[in-house]
Amino acid sequence: MTIDDAAVRLGDAEDTDLRAEARALVATLTREPWGQVSPSLYETARLVTLAPWLTGHERRVRHLLESQRPDGGWGAPGGYALVPTLSATEALLTTLRRREDTGGLVGGGGPHGRLPERVNVQDTHRILHAAGRGLGILERLTRLDATALPDMPAIDLITPSLIRSINRRLEDLARLRPEIAERLRSARLVAPPGLDRGRLDKVRGALKAGVPLPEKVLHALEVADDLARGAATVRPAATGGIGASPAATAAWLDERAAPDPGAPARVFLETVVNGHEGLAPCGIPITVFERSWVLAGLVRAGLVSTVPAALRASLRELSGPAGTPAAEGLPADADTTSVALYALALLGTPEPPDVLWAYETDTHFCTWPGEDGFSVTTNAHALEAFGQFLRASAAGGVGRSVSRSDRERATARYAAAVRKITTVLCEHQQPDGSWTDRWHASPYYATMCCVLALTRFGGERASAPVRRARQWVLDTQRPDGSWGLWEGTDEETAYAVQTLLPSAAVSAELHEAVFRSNEFFLRSAKGSGGRPDGTALWHDKDLYRPEAIARAAVLVARHLVRRYLATKTD
Incomplete structure (x- = not known):
């Protein structure tokens, strides 16, 4: 098939205009204010x-x-299985334990007085069999050294806690x-080396x-x-939840509050x-x-140009001296703060990124003060926040209410931050040209974040790292036109395409990669109604997801693919 054929097929396959889809997606941000997130x-x-x-107990056990x-x-x-396998195995063992107390009623009496739902499974044997298989793989997973486990939030708290409970x-x-x-034939589990109870x-x-x-920690x-x-010492957020987590909320909800259907924490759980x-x-x-x-x-790509004022305001309304949290009930962090600042600047309402100074260290910007570890994507997003504000300042869009000398000092400090972040991102590039993140x-996500930030704001020093990253993406495309860590996914393919396009260095290799990615997107959209495939990849x-x-x-x-193909067939 030629590129011309691909362009025709692209137009035939996409009945819904992408800009209309983007506007519809923006509308869901207001319609579902707590966000759209996978179980x-x-x-x-x-x-x-x-x-x-809680309503739905039978569904959860099933x-x-x-x-x-x-x-x-x-x-x-791999190591990503440790925490969910610990949690599921512990829950099934707890279910077995309750059956001994309640004569087959899996849920237990519950603090609010009504009988629990019966679990619609064949019998105790099925739960027992699943728990035994879980224990079998846990005996292997818990032998993994802590350094071999993924850098997941609270893994050093969750793992010893669930092992103790099991x-x-x-x-x-x-x-x-x-x-x-x-x-069950299981010996006592021991925490992986390097993950103690400290x-x-x-x-x-x-x-x-x-x-x-x-x-x-909440x-x-x-x-x-x-x-x-x-x-x-723990208080629910305005949503009624604790730490934006159903598990944390359920753990805190005591026997006095649970019977009250109007208790904020109970309402939060039922709503979720x-x-x-x-x-x-x-x-x-x-x-x-x-x-x-x-x-x-969406704004950076030109798919939307305006958004409702309430949405823009919501990017500011939780902001405080420490910046912006991901949502009510979570602490402010440099990652969310940076992307919110960048989005506001793209929307034409830039704000000085001074709040990010609270996250600056000698070498980089941390996600939280005192953070254990380092995030390249947090730093890439901070680079975009500083860089976009500098561009807006140079265009005369901000800073006219302060003196010229103060504006010059602030500009010099922002420019120094851009140089610092550019250096640290280049230093953390992997030998193969990719980036990885916590x-x-x-x-593919970390690499896209770094390439987008460095391409726009990294200057000449970033040109070689960006070329290496794009070559790594070209080298790792799958035969079906997709990209992915474990298998090809819509989401990762989208990040790979955004890493490659737009590119000044057009080549036959890039041409072929874009053509094949288009074929993948067409097949995927046809099979899933145009929605991402559902793979969970976020930590x-x-x-x-x-x-x-x-x-x-x-x-x-x-x-980006549509625009590229249209340009190359004109």
Whole structure:
């Protein structure tokens, strides 16, 4: 098939104009203000243990049984399976333990007085079999060294907490039903080397002493087990949730509040599971995170030019001295703050990025003060925030209300930040030309973030790293025209296309890669109604998928491909 044929086929296949799709996507940001995010195996299993009285308990237990992999684990490959497999196995063991107390009623009595839902499964044997298979793979997964595990938030808290709980459930079952324990045939689990209980003990110690926890720790409050119940130093956010997490909220909801259907935390949980067919996501709401990423991507690509004033205002309304959190109930962070600033600047309402100075270190910008680790994507987004503001300033759009000398000093400091970030991003490029990051499993996301920022604001020094990155993308395209870490996905293919296009260095190799990616998008859209394929790649306590963000990325990539093909066939 020729490129001309591809262009015709492109027009025939896409009945809906991409700009109209983009506008419709923007409309969903207001219609679904908490955000569009996929369910989490980890979080759903935590609700099985912590809130068996919550609407949809039967659905959640059934989901655990139906989503178990053939090898006995849950979740993504390799070390990514550790946390979801621990959570699902613990939930099933807790379910078995409750059956011994309630004569087959899997849910337990529940704090609010009504009987739980019966789980619609064949019998205890199915739950027992699934838990035994989970324990089998956990004996292998827990032998992984901590350095071999993905850098997931709170993994050093969640892992020892769930191992402790699993071991207790096994002891309970051995005491009550030795025949069940014999069928499970599991030794006590031990935490992976390098993941000790040190930080977990500090969290528990703080709760015992009545010391407030750092805001970001509340996102994983469930690790504190019984100490989380009604903890006096913990207060729900305006949404009713704790730490933007269903699991943390369920762990905190004590027996006095749970019976009240109007209790804010209870309403939060019911709202979340009702919106996810009985399941639960890791992080919700994700309001500012979702709106910033979607709007920045669509506006940068030219798919939308204006957005409702309320949406623009929402990017500012949670902002404080420390910047902007991803949503109500989470701490402010440099990543969300940077993308919100960048989106506002693209929308013609730039604000000085001075709030980012709170995150500056000697060498880079951290996601949170005191962060363990380093994020290239946070720094790429900070580069865009500083760089775009500098461009707006040079165009005369900002800064006229301050003196010339103050403006010059601020401009010099912003320019120094641009140089610093450019240096650190170039230094963190992998030998093969890619970048990897702690907030996304796929190197295609991190590579796109770095290439987009460096291309626009990195100057001449960034040109060679950008060329290497684009060559890596060309070299790793799959035979079906897609890109992906474990398999080809719409989302990762969208990031790869955005890394390649637009490019001044047009070549036959690039031509072929774009043509093949177009074929992949056409096949994928035909099979899924144009929606991303659903693979969860973003890091939280479990891998998750921010639906609107993934969809926006695909729309942008399809737009870039369409524009490229149209240009090359004129």
